[in-house]
Amino acid sequence: MFGARAASIPVMNPGLRYRGRFAPSPSGPLHFGSAVAAIASYLQAHSMGGEWLLRMEDLDQARTVAGASNAIIEGLKSLGLYWDGPVLYQSTRVTAYEEALGQLIHNDWAYPCGCTRKEVAGRPYSGTCRHGLPAGRKGRSLRLRTDAASYQFPDHIHGVQTQALEKDVGDFIIRRGDGVPAYHLAVVVDDAFQGITEIVRGSDLLDSTACHIHLQRALDYPQPAYAHLPVVTNAAGIKLSKQTGAKGVANDSPEDTWLRALSFLGQELPPIRHSTETIRDWAIAHWKLERVPRILSAR
Ligand code: GLU
Numbered sequence: 001m002f003g004a005r006a007a008s009i010p011v012m013n014p015g016l017r018y019r020g021r022f023a024p025s026p027s028g029p030l031h032f033g034s035a036v037a038a039i040a041s042y043l044q045a046h047s048m049g050g051e052w053l054l055r056m057e058d059l060d061q062a063r064t065v066a067g068a069s070n071a072i073i074e075g076l077k078s079l080g081l082y083w084d085g086p087v088l089y090q091s092t093r094v095t096a097y098e099e100a101l102g103q104l105i106h107n108d109w110a111y112p113c114g115c116t117r118k119e120v121a122g123r124p125y126s127g128t129c130r131h132g133l134p135a136g137r138k139g140r141s142l143r144l145r146t147d148a149a150s151y152q153f154p155d156h157i158h159g160v161q162t163q164a165l166e167k168d169v170g171d172f173i174i175r176r177g178d179g180v181p182a183y184h185l186a187v188v189v190d191d192a193f194q195g196i197t198e199i200v201r202g203s204d205l206l207d208s209t210a211c212h213i214h215l216q217r218a219l220d221y222p223q224p225a226y227a228h229l230p231v232v233t234n235a236a237g238i239k240l241s242k243q244t245g246a247k248g249v250a251n252d253s254p255e256d257t258w259l260r261a262l263s264f265l266g267q268e269l270p271p272i273r274h275s276t277e278t279i280r281d282w283a284i285a286h287w288k289l290e291r292v293p294r295i296l297s298a299r
Helices: 032-047 068-078 094-106 183-193 203-218 254-264 276-286
Strands: 019-022 051-056 110-113 141-144 150-155 159-164 172-175 198-202 225-229
Touching: 019 032, 019 198, 032 051, 032 068, 032 198, 032 225, 032 254, 032 276, 051 068, 094 110, 094 141, 094 172, 094 183, 141 203, 150 203, 150 225, 159 203, 172 183, 183 203, 198 203, 203 225, 254 276
Parallel strands: 019 051, 198 225
Antiparallel strands: 110 141, 141 172, 150 159
């Protein structure tokens, strides 16, 4: 639900230095859609005089492709996008996720769920295991209680958002049946660990934001600010991804990728274009988040 775009929405963590991030899932090389998210989050961070961190979301072994992290890193470097500090790999963070899960269980935020995926297909979760596992059932996943929570949060592109978590989503999974910490949990634990103050990412994750805010409250973490970018689609209106055969930007000219990304993001184009670095630095100086189209997706 979109509200009025408030250009003067305050940054959620006044006093903290701006820290943004790019958090790709290494399922393939950096394609144009992920390059747009990288460029926008980089420009927002640098135009605020802040830092920009890189995190590889490589927890899901089924989606992670060997060599994709390095291909993404090469793609970023070819665009002149250098990150601050070391790259954080989620596959190295399992102990931190387990600690957070332990805390949620201890505080009775989390409970074991014995439902199979097939049984709960379609949203929202009806709460079958909320008050204890039915007789004869074994716990498979862990869910977080949503307890009638409804959130309003400012999105710096789309305006104020309202999401009724319990009604629209229901208690959601924080550890999957195969034991892997769920995306929602890992992203929230890591954004807090990395001290991220604003999250600039694709609008395909707009609906996940209330789940993230709910987890931040349950874990007593600060709430970052949010800005959700239009997602790049193919001619059929489907988000570019490895699955839809999106090719990496590494073979294109980096200057062309920059210019395409800037125009996709509604930005002015630089008059001088003789190197990636001149385009990048001009784009930092002229970046305007308020020019980003307020739409969920575009070609
Ligand atoms: N890893 C997610 C993706 O590639 C992005 C997560 C996020 O930005 O919160 O779609």
